[in-house]
Structures are given as structure tokens and as C-alpha cells.
Amino acid sequence: MIVVWASGGTPEGDFNTKLPEVVFHPQWKLGAPDLKIQMDAPHAVAQSAIEEVSDFSLPANVADTKWIKAADLMPGTASIVRDAVISIENGPVLALWQPGGDTTPAPSGAAFRLAPGSKIHLQIHYKKHFDQEQNAVSDRSTVGLYFTDPPPSGRELxxxxxxxxxxxxxxxxxxxxxxxxxxxxxxxxxxxxxxxxxxxxxxxxxxxxxxxxxxxxxxxxxxxxxxxxxxxxxxxxxxxxxxxxxxxxxxxxxxxxxxxxxxxxxxxxxxxxxxxxx
The missing domain is CATH 2.60.120.230 (Jelly Rolls)
Structure with a gap:
């Protein structure tokens, strides 16, 4: 098709034709999480900042012990969320998140232990797109946790x-x-x-x-x-x-x-x- 267009003198299309709007539909890679934990409030990357790393403490609000096989992130403003580290506060790292990356569950018999009263520590690396650099941009991302059965050994990762x-x-x-x-x-x-x-x-x-x-x-x-x-x-x-x-x-x-x-x-x-x- 491109060869035909080029050999035909690269004719221009109809400038009055409106292109279909492209709509982004974010999805959880492993389906709906067992627990969604949203940031308490939107976080703004100031007009004066292009890039920053911010830390958030998110209560998990679980009444009993849960076993986690995977964690994912749903960015609130995808254009500025470059990567993230999701962990249990003062505990193990649950996931290293990047746009387009795979969300891989822990292998069978392995899981992270989430005790009652635990909090999720979310560290997000923000970087604005070039056309956002002069503006303050807010994000309110959501962590998704996927639960599994207790490991047979009873021992956590x-x-x-x-x-x-x-x-x-x-x-x-x-x-x-x-x-x-x-x-x-x-x-x-x-x-x-x-x-x-x-x-x-x-x-x-x-x-x-x-x-x-x-x-x-x-x-x-x-x-x-x-x-x-x-x-x-x-x-x-x-x-x-x-x-x-x-x-x-x-x-x-x-x-x-x-x-x-x-x-x-x-x-x-x-x-x-x-x-x-x-």
C-alpha cells in the first residue's frame, strides 16, 4: 500500500475527513484484583517540576491474614507514571511495575504474607510528557492485589x-x-x-x-x-x-x-x- 502511494506521487488525503478518536481503555493484566487500594488523594507534580519520585503509605484494611500472589498498578494519569515499586511497608517488595510490563504471579506454593494492620508502600517515579512540562499534573493511582491460598509450608516469601x-x-x-x-x-x-x-x-x-x-x-x-x-x-x-x-x-x-x-x-x-x- 505504501509503495503504491509513493509511486503515485504521494497524494494528500481529504483534510476535511475527521479521524476516529482513539480511546485508551486501561485494564488490569490479571483481571479484576481481589483488593483495590487507591491513593488517599491526588498527588500533583508541580508546574516547576518535570520529574520526581514520591512515596505513599496506603492502608490495606484487611481483617485477617491474606496471602498475595501478585500485585499490579492502575495509573490515574498514565502519561506521567513511568515506573513504580509496590511493597508491604517495612516488608518485601510485591512488584516492580512499568507500563506495558507483565504482571507475573508467584509460582505455586509461594506467596507474600499480608498481616492485619499492614500498609502498602507505593513508590512512583513521575516524569511529565514534553507537552505537560509547563503545567501541574495530578495523579491518583490504584494498587491491585491478587490473593491466593496459604502455601502448604506456611512460610512466606x-x-x-x-x-x-x-x-x-x-x-x-x-x-x-x-x-x-x-x-x-x-x-x-x-x-x-x-x-x-x-x-x-x-x-x-x-x-x-x-x-x-x-x-x-x-x-x-x-x-x-x-x-x-x-x-x-x-x-x-x-x-x-x-x-x-x-x-x-x-x-x-x-x-x-x-x-x-x-x-x-x-x-x-x-x-x-x-x-x-x-
Whole structure:
């Protein structure tokens, strides 16, 4: 069709013809949530601000213990909600949300525990579209929680964080040639997911487990990961590790950052393992 139009001299259409209006119909990726929690009030990104990160504490208002298999976000103003972190306040991360991303439930037998009186911590990264930069823009997003049956073990999903050592001046960094850092599991665990949070673009990120017998167990390898596209990686098959197993992380920065876009997201380098205690 385009070839015919081009070979015909690129004729213009009828300027009086009104194009059909495109209407955006947002939908929950896993269907209607079991619990919807809306922000208490609209939050305005001021006229003077183009980008910001804001935190919200949302009461869950559950009367008894619930087990969460997935969490999603319905932006109130989709044009400014760039990404979000949904977690239980002072507890585990439930979801890393980005527009168009998948909402993946925890595997069978794994769930996050939501106790009565708990609150949901919602952190939203806002950034205005170029045609909104001179205006104040408000958002009132909604968190959606999906419940499941209690896991047979009765044990909830927990997290183990691995941070690089602090560099001179108190900041964590990987240097220009890459680095290896790690930590030991505090208890026996069934690893079900990994969440690398990056401070910059990398050539590669490689995560392995070293067992007490010296066996090397690959957990995750990423080629060319970027900090603005963070996500949780659920393992196809859980990996069981004994207490004291060492987790090693090898990061290799890019050799050339000249073509990389500026990233203003505020995340330090960290790798988090989500696991079920054994």
C-alpha cells in the first residue's frame, strides 16, 4: 500500500475527513484484583517540576491474614507514571511495575504474607510528557492485589539483599573494569526469583551460587541490562540452597557510555534474591 502511494506521487488525503478518536481503555493484566487500594488523594507534580519520585503509605484494611500472589498498578494519569515499586511497608517488595510490563504471579506454593494492620508502600517515579512540562499534573493511582491460598509450608516469601562494598566517599560502585561482590545465605532457602537493581548500564550481570561442596550453580545472567528497565526474574525452576551457601555477583560496566541516555532514577546497585525458607 505504501509503495503504491509513493509511486503515485504521494497524494494528500481529504483534510476535511475527521479521524476516529482513539480511546485508551486501561485494564488490569490479571483481571479484576481481589483488593483495590487507591491513593488517599491526588498527588500533583508541580508546574516547576518535570520529574520526581514520591512515596505513599496506603492502608490495606484487611481483617485477617491474606496471602498475595501478585500485585499490579492502575495509573490515574498514565502519561506521567513511568515506573513504580509496590511493597508491604517495612516488608518485601510485591512488584516492580512499568507500563506495558507483565504482571507475573508467584509460582505455586509461594506467596507474600499480608498481616492485619499492614500498609502498602507505593513508590512512583513521575516524569511529565514534553507537552505537560509547563503545567501541574495530578495523579491518583490504584494498587491491585491478587490473593491466593496459604502455601502448604506456611512460610512466606522473604528477601535477601546483596550490596557491593562502599567505595571511597561512601558510595557504592563497580568501577570501570567491573567487580565481584556477594554474601552468604543466612538459612537454607528455595530461591524462586532475583531482582537486580542497577545504578547504571552494564555490559553484563552474572549471579551464581557456590554451595558448601564447591558446586557452582548459575542463577541469572543478563546481557546489556539498563537501570531504567528493572524487573523481577522468576526462575523457571526454583533452586534449593543450604544455609551458608555463597551468592556471588559479577558486574561488567559498558566500555563506552557516550551513547547512553541520562538516567535520573535513584536506585543504588543491589541484587535481591526472593526465597522460601526451608
Amino acid at each position: 522473604q528477601s535477601f539483599s546483596i550490596d557491593p562494598p562502599k567505595a571511597a566517599g561512601g558510595s557504592s560502585g563497580s568501577g570501570t573494569l567491573g567487580s565481584t561482590f556477594g554474601g552468604a545465605l543466612p538459612n537454607a532457602a528455595r530461591i524462586v526469583a532475583l531482582r537486580p537493581m542497577l545504578d547504571r548500564a552494564y555490559e553484563s550481570v552474572d549471579v551464581h551460587a557456590i554451595t558448601a561442596s564447591g558446586a557452582d550453580v548459575p542463577l541469572l545472567r543478563l546481557h546489556g541490562p539498563r537501570p531504567q528497565w528493572f524487573q523481577r526474574y522468576w526462575l523457571q525452576e526454583p533452586v534449593e540452597l543450604a544455609s551458608g551457601s555463597k551468592i556471588t555477583v559479577r558486574v561488567t560496566p559498558l566500555s563506552d557510555y557516550s551513547d547512553e541516555p541520562a538516567v535520573t532514577r535513584r536506585l543504588p546497585l543491589q541484587v535481591v534474591l526472593d526465597y522460601i525458607p526451608l
